[in-house]
Amino acid sequence: MDPTKGGKAMRALVEVHDLLVRRGGRNVLEVPALEVGRGEVLALIGPNGSGKSTLLLVLACLLKPVSGEILFDERPLSQWKALEYRRRISFVFQAPLLLDMTVSENVALGLKFRGLQKGEIRVRVGHWLEQLGIESLANRRAGELSGGEAQRVSLARAFVLDPELILLDEPFSALDPPAHSKLLGDLAALLAVDHRTAIIVTHNLKDASQLGDRVAVLVGGRLRQVGRASQIKAKPADEEVAAFLREPTSSAL
Secondary structure, three states, X not given: XXXXXXXXXXXXXXXXXXXXXXXXXXXXXXXXXXXXXXXXXXXXXXXXXXXXXXXXXXXOOOOOOOEEEEEEOOEEHHHOOXXXXXXXXXXXXXXXXXXXXXXXXXXXXXHHHOOOOHHHHHHHHHHHHHHOOOHHHOOOEHHHOOHHHHHHHHHHHHHOOXXXXXXXXXXXXXXXXXHHHHHHHHHHHHHHHHOOEEEEEOOOHHHHHHHOOEEEEEEOOEEEEEEOHHHHHHOOOOHHXXXXXXXXXXOOO
16 A cells, blocks of 8 residues: 555655554454555544554554564664664653653753753754744743643654654543644644654544544554545445444544
């Protein structure tokens, strides 16, 4: 399945082949084949327990599969040094994991660990605070932020590292509807101009269609269908995909 954007084939940044993950003695994720092109945003959707977050954890090397192969930049993950690989990706969790320090200090933390000069850190932090609309919060402490503000800080902290791949695990799930809607729109606009490869987990079909160039549907721990949102809506791969699309908890595509 060749990912495309604007009708043109993109060279894959991530390739997954015959992936199998077991937890508690049972199969929880099977992905026969999946490619994510450079600069593509892929939205992973499916009901709770379908394996969406599990796939992100495997891609982040936080969970080891039983079998299968994952390639990043055309090299198997087994050939990457752990630190080298982790410096090329960022992970945004459902709940912002901020430290008890200011917004600027939280966003700068990863850059300090990498040994960047203070001047460069200041410029990069300022840029991403502005991109996420939180420059006015630079000196506010993390504990004083609303849920939406905290998640914006979490996103800025991920983007400031300039990762080639950003993994986002339901970043809107803990937000109230107004904050959800505003952050969704801002993130969609940012990804559209940033051209960064991203994989985002959501159970919300409307969010998936707004964010993703393509949508990957997981049901029952198995990848069932990959394609544009309109294609999946028009022609579900099987009855289980169709049933998920009909669920009242999912918004219409």
